[in-house]
Amino acid sequence: MRIAWAFSLDNWRHPLRHSGCTGVRFCVQSGERWRVRAVRAKRGMGEEMATDMDHQIVKDLTAAGIDYITSVPCKQLAGVIEVLDETPAIMHMPSNKEDEGMGLCAGAFMGGMKPAIVMQNTALGVVVNTLATLIQFYQIPLPMLISYRGEVGEPVACQVEMALHTKAILNQLHIPTYHFHKPEDVAELPGILKYAQMASKPVAILCDASFWRASA
C-alpha cells in the first residue's frame, strides 16, 4: 500500500508532566506552522489526531494490565501517545532516551507495575546494551511497541538505514519479534502481551507504515 504522510516533519513534545497531573502540553510541527496543543481532557480544546487503531492498541495494553508506559515519540506513534495521556489507568512518564526509559520500566516492574515502552525502531541502535544487561539479564518482561520507520511508504530516506538493521538486531538479541503490516494483525496484540509476561522477556511489536496508513 502506498503512503502519503499528512505531516511532513517529525513532531516532539516537552515532558511537562508533573506527578498527579494529567495534562501534557506538546508542540506539533505540522507543515509550516507551530501549534501548541493541549490534552483535550484537561483543556477542552485541541484537535483529536488519534485513530480507532490508536485507541484499540491502548485498550489492549490496559486490558493486559499494562499500567506504566514510557515513550520517546515518533510521528507514527503520535496518536497512541495522545491516547496514553488521556488514559488514567496508565502512568505515562516520557523519557529522553530509550535506554533511560528501559531503566524506568525496570524500576516500575520491581515496584509492582506492568511496564511497556513505546519507541521508534531507530532506538534499537541505542538500547542493545540495556536490553542485554538489564532487561534480559534480570529477566524483566517488557513489551516494546515500536514504530517501524524506513519500510515501504517511508518518505525520509535516512530512516531506511536503521530499518535495514531492525530485525537483524532483534534476531541477534533473541527477542521475540512480531511485525504488524495489516490492520487485522493487531488481533495478535493481547496474546503477545500475555506472552511477554509469561516468558519474562522483552518482546518487539514492529508496526510499519502500511499498518498505520491502512488503520487511519
Add this chain to the structure above:
Amino acid sequence: MIRNDVLQTLKPIISEHLVVCNIGAPSQELHAMDDQPSNFYMLGTMGLASSIGLGLAAAQDKPVVAIDGDGSVLTNLGTLATIGNNPQGNFTLLIIDNGSYGSTGDQPTYAGMKTDLAAVARACGAENVQTVSAEDTAEAVKTAIASDEMTIIVSKCESGNVKVPVIRTNPIVIRERFMEEVRR
C-alpha cells in the same frame, strides 16, 4: 573520605530501605559491607540506577534511595530532566561525586572539572538539590528519607576504591529477593 567511607556512614541509615546501587565498585563495596535483600545491585548497565530508582519510587510508596555516581549521571544526563519533571516524594537520589570514573581506574570526569551536577539538576527542574561534603552525607540522606519531598544530594568525596570481590549472586536472585522486600 572516599566512596567506601561514605557508604560506611550510610550503612545504618539505608540498611532497612530500598536501595538501587550504581554499577561496579559502588555495588561491590556496598555488597561487601552490608549485603541486604533490599539492595538492588546494577551488575552491568552504566547510568540507569537513577532511572530505576525513579520508576521504583513512582510505582510504590516505600522510600527509595538510588546511589549513583557522577560518571553514570553524566552518561545518562537526561535522567535529571525526567526526575525534575516527575518528582516523587519517596525518592532520594544520592550522587556520589568523586570526580572520577572510579570503577575503571579513577579517570577524571567532567563533574570533577567545570560541570556542576547540582546546578544541572536544578536547571532540570529539581527543586530540592543539595551539595554536601562526604562527612555531612549521612545526615543529609537521613533527613531526605524522612521528608516527603524528593531530594537530590550531590556528595563530594575523594576518588578511590577499596579491594572487594565482585558480586557473584545470580541476577534473578537479586531481583526476586529485592521484589520481596518491596512487597513486604
